[in-house]
Amino acid sequence: MLLIAFAWAFPSSGARSSDAAGARIPIENDVIVAGARLHVRLDPASLELPPDEIIEWVRRSAKIVVGYYGRFPVPSAELRITTVDGHGVRHGQAFVAPEPGIRLTVGREVTRSELFADWVLVHEMTHLALPEVGEAHAWLAEGLATYVEGIARVQAGNLDARELWQEDVEAMPKGMPAAGDQGLDHTHTWGRTYWGGAVFCLAADVAIHERSGNRRGLQDALRAVLGDSGGMGSRWAIERVFETGDAATGTSVLVESYRAMRDTPSAPSLASLWDRLGIRIHDGAVQLETGTPQAAIRDAIVAPRRP
Numbered sequence: 001m002l003l004i005a006f007a008w009a010f011p012s013s014g015a016r017s018s019d020a021a022g023a024r025i026p027i028e029n030d031v032i033v034a035g036a037r038l039h040v041r042l043d044p045a046s047l048e049l050p051p052d053e054i055i056e057w058v059r060r061s062a063k064i065v066v067g068y069y070g071r072f073p074v075p076s077a078e079l080r081i082t083t084v085d086g087h088g089v090r091h092g093q094a095f096v097a098p099e100p101g102i103r104l105t106v107g108r109e110v111t112r113s114e115l116f117a118d119w120v121l122v123h124e125m126t127h128l129a130l131p132e133v134g135e136a137h138a139w140l141a142e143g144l145a146t147y148v149e150g151i152a153r154v155q156a157g158n159l160d161a162r163e164l165w166q167e168d169v170e171a172m173p174k175g176m177p178a179a180g181d182q183g184l185d186h187t188h189t190w191g192r193t194y195w196g197g198a199v200f201c202l203a204a205d206v207a208i209h210e211r212s213g214n215r216r217g218l219q220d221a222l223r224a225v226l227g228d229s230g231g232m233g234s235r236w237a238i239e240r241v242f243e244t245g246d247a248a249t250g251t252s253v254l255v256e257s258y259r260a261m262r263d264t265p266s267a268p269s270l271a272s273l274w275d276r277l278g279i280r281i282h283d284g285a286v287q288l289e290t291g292t293p294q295a296a297i298r299d300a301i302v303a304p305r306r307p
């Protein structure tokens with residue numbers, strides 16, 4: 001069971017702002033999720049939504065990540081939220097120095113439904129679960145955050161599975177090697193970093209499920225990496241990430257996949273992956289098979305896990 005609570009903090013000076021009616025709006029809050037303390041610092045410039053909605057968004061996003069990893073990645077983190085004109089959650093960045101944290105930029109007209117459908121904060125929180133592996137391997141950090149965000153949201157009931165697979169079918173071709181590609185470690189384009197990394201993760205997830213009789217997945221590997229490393233505050237060689245993950249699943253999928261994709265433009269066939277997941281595509285729209293071994297693997301990937 002998750003322990004969830006939040007409490008407003010009322011610093012003694014200068015840390016509150018006023019709205020037009022003169023009510024004082026607290027802007028610093030501690031959100032406690034599964035024992036982790038998230039200190040939220042909200043830009044005093046006014047949002048149209050009440051600050052409680054921001055807190056609810058932080059809490060929901062943290063719960064989604066806790067559901068995936070079995071715990072929040074770090075014991076405490078600072079969330080600095082600044083506001084700009086307009087709608088939506090605009091930008092996020094995870095950092096570790098001096099303490100783990102996330103910077104976020106939110107539109108002052110952001111709506112409740114935009115916060116509910118937001119992927120940015122879950123993506124950034126996911127970054128906190130991987131040790132630093134170095135700039136050359138940014139594809140792993142970004143690929144994992146891109147891949148895990150959607151899976152974790154489906155597991156938590158925050159995103160419909162069909163929508164997830166539809167988005168993956170549409171976006172993953174952006175991760176395929178283009179002419180001149182030299183492998184994931186040497187091709188630092190946007191497409192290869194975010195979606196090439198995500199394709200690596202999806203292919204590894206499917207292969208782990210297939211080789212383990214559908215009992216293990218990438219999620220088990222990532223939980224083990226977080227458990228051994230403590231997440232983004234530590235620095236690991238990328239090989240250690242894959243060796244630790246493989247040990248947790250009783251396979252060699254991650255080490256083998258890395259060897260195959262790091263220095264050469266090789267990539268898994270997306271058509272084959274959709275096939276192995278029981279995903280059919282008609283006129284660009286995904287249809288999900290049911291009752292087949294492939295559907296069982298697809299369902300297991302997005303099924304909620306025990307802590």
Ligand SMILES: [Zn+2]
Pocket residue numbers: 123124127141142145
């Ligand atoms: Zn990222």
